[in-house]
Amino acid sequence: MESKFGERIRTLRESQNLYLRQVAPLLEMDTAQLSKIEKGLRQLKKEQIPILAKVLKADQKELETLWLADQLMQLVKDEPTADEALKTVSKNIKNRK
Amino acid sequence: MESKFGERIRTLRESQNLYLRQVAPLLEMDTAQLSKIEKGLRQLKKEQIPILAKVLKADQKELETLWLADQLMQLVKDEPTADEALKTVSKNIKNRK
DNA sequence: CTTACATTTGCCAAAATATGACAAGTCAAA
């Protein structure tokens, strides 16, 4: 649980008065799956972000960032060295651009 | 490939004139596997880090950090939003301590 | 209380991914 991405897309969906039942088919899944995604129990496929962004009239880049942040969070939560590791990665990434 | 963790443990191993053949059995694997780990083609199991740290007389925390950084790197490399996402995670992690 | 409808939960088979083991390959030094 505790998924920023999930929380965000739920907020977006609700603010537009859409039901899971309405959105799920557009992503070719059932309501159960989408429900789990919103609660962070499952991951949305990366390729589906653009579709969702469109459906929810959201900024695609924002959703991509939140999605990626969730993936990272899963990895670092409960890791004592999380902070150091994140710094290391940030550095390496810059050198590589 | 391009594994900071792998590069580091190879350096450590070589600086102590140890062969794969000598180290691998201590981790209960064959030389092929350890070779791949050093080249970043496979992941060492997290639980094995302490053993390796001991064998290589290395700082366990350092290896844990590098190991985690590698996992993160795999996720963010090729991601345009990597930088933003990393920042987001860093923030969230601090709030959670 | 019963119905209707949105969402959630649990389960399990199937799909996807990672791992372990082994054989064969490269390469350098003698």
Next chain:
DNA sequence: TTTGACTTGTCATATTTTGGCAAATGTAAG
């Protein structure tokens, strides 16, 4: 050309993730 260290490829097995369904929960209305 033999030896030893390391690398590479393959493949069966193990582990993880996913998709789909059925049943459960929650809630508002009649």
